[in-house]
Amino acid sequence: MKKTYHIIMTIIGIAGMTLSTTFLSSCLDESPKDRLLEYKAYDSSTNLYINSVGNLYNYIGGNSNSQGIQGTYRGVYDYNTFTTDEAILPTRGGDWYDGGFWQDLYMHKWTSTDKALLDTWNYLYKVVGLCNHSLAEIEYNKNLLNDSEYNEYTAEVKGLRAMFYFYIMDMFGNVPLSMKDGATLDDMTQATRQEVASTIISQLQEAATYLPDEHSNIQGKYYGKFTRPVAYFILAKMMLNNEVYLGNGEHTFNIDGKQLNAWEACIYYCNMITKEGYSLEKNYADNFAVHNETSSENIFTIPMDKTLYSNQFWYLFRSRHYNHGSAIGMDAENGSCATLLTVKTYGYGTDSIDSRYSINFYSDTLRVDGKIVYLNNGDPLIYRPLEVAPDLTGSKYEKTGGARMSKYEIDRTAHADGKLQDNDIVLFRYSDVLLMISEAKVRNGEDGTQELNMIRNRVGMNDRKATLQNILDERLLELMWEGWRRNDMIRFGIFQKAYDQRKQVDNEDSKFTYLFPIPQAVIDMNTKLKQNQGYK
Numbered sequence: 135m136k137k138t139y140h141i142i143m144t145i146i147g148i149a150g151m152t153l154s155t156t157f158l159s160s161c162l163d164e165s166p167k168d169r170l171l172e173y174k175a176y177d178s179s180t181n182l183y184i185n186s187v188g189n190l191y192n193y194i195g196g197n198s199n200s201q202g203i204q205g206t207y208r209g210v211y212d213y214n215t216f217t218t219d220e221a222i223l224p225t226r227g228g229d230w231y232d233g234g235f236w237q238d239l240y241m242h243k244w245t246s247t248d249k250a251l252l253d254t255w256n257y258l259y260k261v262v263g264l265c266n267h268s269l270a271e272i273e274y275n276k277n278l279l280n281d282s283e284y285n286e287y288t289a290e291v292k293g294l295r296a297m298f299y300f301y302i303m304d305m306f307g308n309v310p311l312s313m314k315d316g317a318t319l320d321d322m323t324q325a326t327r328q329e330v331a332s333t334i335i336s337q338l339q340e341a342a343t344y345l346p347d348e349h350s351n352i353q354g355k356y357y358g359k360f361t362r363p364v365a366y367f368i369l370a371k372m373m374l375n376n377e378v379y380l381g382n383g384e385h386t387f388n389i390d391g392k393q394l395n396a397w398e399a400c401i402y403y404c405n406m407i408t409k410e411g412y413s414l415e416k417n418y419a420d421n422f423a424v425h426n427e428t429s430s431e432n433i434f435t436i437p438m439d440k441t442l443y444s445n446q447f448w449y450l451f452r453s454r455h456y457n458h459g460s461a462i463g464m465d466a467e468n469g470s471c472a473t474l475l476t477v478k479t480y481g482y483g484t485d486s487i488d489s490r491y492s493i494n495f496y497s498d499t500l501r502v503d504g505k506i507v508y509l510n511n512g513d514p515l516i517y518r519p520l521e522v523a524p525d526l527t528g529s530k531y532e533k534t535g536g537a538r539m540s541k542y543e544i545d546r547t548a549h550a551d552g553k554l555q556d557n558d559i560v561l562f563r564y565s566d567v568l569l570m571i572s573e574a575k576v577r578n579g580e581d582g583t584q585e586l587n588m589i590r591n592r593v594g595m596n597d598r599k600a601t602l603q604n605i606l607d608e609r610l611l612e613l614m615w616e617g618w619r620r621n622d623m624i625r626f627g628i629f630q631k632a633y634d635q636r637k638q639v640d641n642e643d644s645k646f647t648y649l650f651p652i653p654q655a656v657i658d659m660n661t662k663l664k665q666n667q668g669y670k
């Protein structure tokens with residue numbers, strides 16, 4: 135079932151270098167006087183690409199709070215990770231209280247007035263607006279392009295816009311849907327989540343025809359670009375989450391002249407990715423190595439280079455104990471760690487611990503270059519995976535509780551205390567594709583055991599039957615620290631339940647926390663917008 139909803143609304147207008155976010159921030163004027171009057175003229179197709187398509191890639195990563203899909207704090211990644219049973223950022227005495235922000239994420243007590251939520255909304259919609267403007271510039275200057283160039287430039291921007299709408303729709307549900315450049319506040323209306331999801335699907339299906347059939351994680355012309363396999367990956371995610379995004383009931387899609395249900399469609403797009411030549415790396419850890427650009431498994435990454443790009447990766451820095459950072463010649467913030475549920479799922483403390491545990495976590499007595507790291511009092515630094523709570527203040531293990539983030543190989547030549555590293559940040563990965571196939575098969579009444587055990591056998595773990603619970607557990611074991619846990623928990627219907635050390639908030643059986651509230655500052659600017667259910 136292929137639908138396109140035409141909802142005319144524009145979010146951002148640009149004149150020269152001036153950006154007017156007409157409803158994204160309450161501090162901006164409702165009637166911007168700098169709306170675009172005419173589009174820039176370019177002298178070549180190359181310059182048009184650089185300034186209307188290439189410049190959009192500056193926004194996938196970031197170096198300040200709430201900016202970038204991954205890499206920084208208080209943005210898309212943190213809202214999708216520290217709200218779950220996967221990871222926690224405990225208060226450690228005078229560290230990490232931050233007005234209760236991190237505890238509120240874990241406890242599901244966020245509000246519509248959270249500044250970080252507004253900043254995240256503004257970031258996502260800013261990029262949508264830039265995409266809309268880029269499409270307008272391409273259209274205005276299409277005389278510079280042959281038909282192939284026009285189709286490819288347009289497809290690339292539409293693909294990027296659809297990806298950002300995927301995160302907006304996933305986090306906020308019923309949201310404004312902008313498909314053109316340069317409208318006023320009066321034109322803005324609120325689309326349903328189903329309408330936004332259907333538009334994302336149709337836009338990606340349309341774009342995939344013209345996108346380059348290339349691997350974007352490999353250095354070269356298409357490095358870091360939105361290519362056809364990237365579109366297929368998001369389409370597979372849309373199909374896998376169809377009941378969340380499109381509503382309960384059977385959804386069918388016309389793909390290549392065949393009517394497929396959502397699970398069949400998910401498998402179709404996953405198989406298309408397999409045909410593109412992706413495969414599991416023999417060594418799980420190689421996907422996160424300092425130089426991971428040759429991975430056969432990584433589908434879409436944020437390119438990182440300490441001397442070329444400003445994108446930063448803060449998560450290792452945030453997690454390591456101070457003395458751990460000092461031992462590798464860097465600073466550290468002694469914060470984030472795995473939850474109790476996570477380390478128990480990995481089998482910590484048993485004879486059957488998962489082999490990926492030692493790759494994903496720093497745990498127990500810490501050694502750097504084979505030498506024990508010591509605390510300031512002379513005791514060995516021992517991370518305590520089972521000594522975790524939302525507030526560790528006053529605990530014997532206040533500073534050492536929790537298994538800490540590892541996964542990414544430490545770049546010992548990194549700048550800015552490791553935040554400017556050469557490891558590309560992994561967003562989409564082929565192992566996730568295999569897990570999507572396994573899950574879609576099970577939900578469709580088929581056997582997904584083969585795909586599940588391809589993942590397990592790669593890391594030397596015993597076979598398991600593909601049940602929904604085993605697949606959910608495997609997604610935690612395989613995709614730890616990769617930003618998918620909230621999406622998974624909602625799809626499996628457990629995000630609203632008490633888990634780990636978290637209790638339900640009032641009325642959470644209604645599943646209202648499946649969506650974040652639309653920031654109040656946005657509603658104040660546009661009173662046509664309705665707040666998500668369950669929020670004031």
